[in-house]
Amino acid sequence: MAEIMVVAEHREGELREITLQMLHKAAQLSGERGHQTAVVLLGSGLEGLVDQVRDRTDTVVVYDDSRLEHFDPGLHAEILAALIAQRAPLLTLLGHTPWSMDLAPALAVKTGYPLATDCVDILLEGDRAKAVRQIYNGKIFARMAFRDSAGYLATLRAGAFPAAERARSLAEIVRPALPALSLPATREFLGYEETGKGEVDIAQADLLVSVGRGIGEEDNIAPARELAGLLGGTLSCSRPIVDKRWLPKYHQVGTSGKSVRPKVYLALGISGAFQHVAGLNGTGTIIAVNKDKKAPIFRVAQYGAVTDVPALLTALRTEAAKQS
Amino acid sequence: MNIAVCVKQVIDTEAEKRLDPATWRLDRNVTCILNPYDEYAVEEALRIKEAHGGEVTAVCMGPQKAEDAVRKSLAMGVDSAVLVVDEALTGSDVQATAYVLAEALKGIQWDLVIFGVRSTDGETGCVPAAVAERLGVPLLSTLAKVEVQGSSVAVHRETEQGYVSYECPLPAVLSVIKGINEPRYPSMKGIMGAKKKPLDVKDASALGLDTAQVGLSGSKTKVLSARIPEPRKAGVKIEDDGTGAQKIVEFLASQKLV
DSSP: OOOOEEOEEEEEEEEOOHHHHHHHHHHHHHHHHEEEEEEEEEEOOOOOHHHHHHHGSEEEEEEGGGGGHHHHHHHHHHHHHHHHHHHSEEEEEEESSSHHHHHHHHHHHHHHEEEEEEEEEEEEEEEEEEEEEEETTTEEEEEEOOOOOSSSEEETTTTTSSOOOSOOOEEEEEOOOOOOOOOOOOEEEEEEEEEOSOOOOGOOOOOEEEEOOOGOSSSGGHHHHHHHHHTTTTEEHHHHHHHHSOOOGGGGBBBBBBBOOEEEEEEOOOEEEEEEHHGTOOOOOEEEEOOOOOOTTTOOOOOOEOOHHHHHHHHHHHHHHHOO | OEEEEEEEOOEOTTTTTOOETTEEEOOSSOOOOOOHHHHHHHHHHHHHHHOOOOOOOEEEEGGGHHHHHHHHHHTTTTTEEEEEOOGGGGGGOOOHHHHHHHHHHSSOOOOOOEEESSSSSOOOOOOOHHHHHTTTTTTTEEEEEEEETEEEEEEEEEETTTEEEEESSSSEEEEOOTSSSOOOOOOHHHHHHHTSSSSSEOOOOTTTTOOOGGGGHHHHHEEEEEOOOOOOOOEEEEESOOOOOHHHHHHHTTTOOO
């Protein structure tokens, strides 16, 4: 029997959804193989978070220390390397997120374990692990082998798995002392900006009206927001809209934004680049409107209209107003 | 303020990607370009140099033909370059690549190392973090803003949920995102001048690399097999004849979605 360890992600007191998705995969692999699962929480003031993972794993390892209040990949990697040396998990899972992408490569250097990144699946065959990745813009699925090792590291793509069920008896909680840290905190945290705290979270919305480059100009943002309101939904967008600063970052869907799973996703002028579509796993119905009939978004949409987006937006608003 | 900027040559985004079924590696005998994300790294390095003085050195690992990508960075204004070329490096994964780049970086002077956020081929975005770890200096990744202030740097880091601002003493390793700046086009003078700029081509032994840690055999991960996924079943697609909005609303209503 071996252990599968999940490195939890949280921000400003909230557990990130990727943590529950990793726990789903960990539970599945451990169920197949009779392994145990453990979740590691690092931070400051973690009691609420411990409660959220306690019934989804066998063990919770907690490092609750004021020095860990702000994520620092150097400090986190050092603590995790010590923990991995002690618990010797067969597999350690991290999120393929801006946070863990800083952490996982450093951990691989420290532990010497092989690392596969951005995995959409992990398989265990005996004590050997295999990973499935999408490469070359999602055009190709690659199955990766790890060199034989005592342990393996993998980062998982957000949205690749559903959230773990609360299906277990309460986990054992372990609170190890912090190892002696050789590194001082190297970077000073100054603050969060444009996080959208208090705004409607697009990850929680049942209906998203999502705008992309094809909406043409900034003046079309307001009508799109209004349409979202009429349909009882929330406004989201693709990357170019954030790059143009037409909407703040927390509206963005995709691998560098948020993973969403609404019942309805109305994509207005979104071409459907792989990085965007990867944030739509688990979405119910995708409806696409785009001027370019070859836009890749039509490959994933259940319903699509080939047309000029701003004109259709106006017409949609009128129609939606009639219905409501 | 000396800056090293790490660049990679990648297959042109528009080119058709073909895999060699024996090795599952990309056939690189097509049009290749400087990794588009690296243009932002080069531009950021040049802007910092213009404001604070110093030298900018490009560092690249790749085949001999990657010289074209390196020359482009020189044409943009980079002062000199190191290109690591060795057949033994072919097939290096993230960790092996980071080892090679870190060893090459140890041979030059820098206060900052700047990367593009990821390559458009491997797309892991994980090389900067592994290089920082090997060099033992702090990492600041996915940056939307970089301001050098004396011997420290203030940055805005992009996350999936807004930005986080940090301040960090130098030396440091940075990765910058698309949109941090507007990369300049090389001028004709720049292109001509690039041919005369110093470009130091090094092999594994010149860098003193342990060949057991590089290439396909030295990598801890490798591609076993690859497949092109089945295209998803397309849904209904209508050409808008003026009734598109009505049809979409009807579709939503018929599926009981609103």
